[in-house]
Amino acid sequence: MITIIGYIAAVCTTLAFLPQAIKIIRTKNTKDLSLVMYLVLTLGIIMWLLYGISKNDLPIIAANSITLFFTLIILIFKLKYK
Secondary structure (H helix, E strand, O other): OHHHHHHHHHHHHHHOOHHHHHHHHHHOOOOOOOHHHHHHHHHHHHHHHHHHHHHOOHHHHHHHHHHHHHHHHHHHHHHHOO
């Protein structure tokens, strides 16, 4: 049961970044996004991913791998379209 909760949490938190990433890809507008926030968030996601790998915890690894992908897209667009 706990693993299912972990997977549900992983899906919810990961999918939360998808609309923002899609909007940025379409509009190329990142003016209202905080660069510092996305830098800190990306670092945190990397740390969670490393933690998940060290614990061999698949929900943490999967969620943070996908979330890292989305946040890196957002971060790259933020840097490119400042």
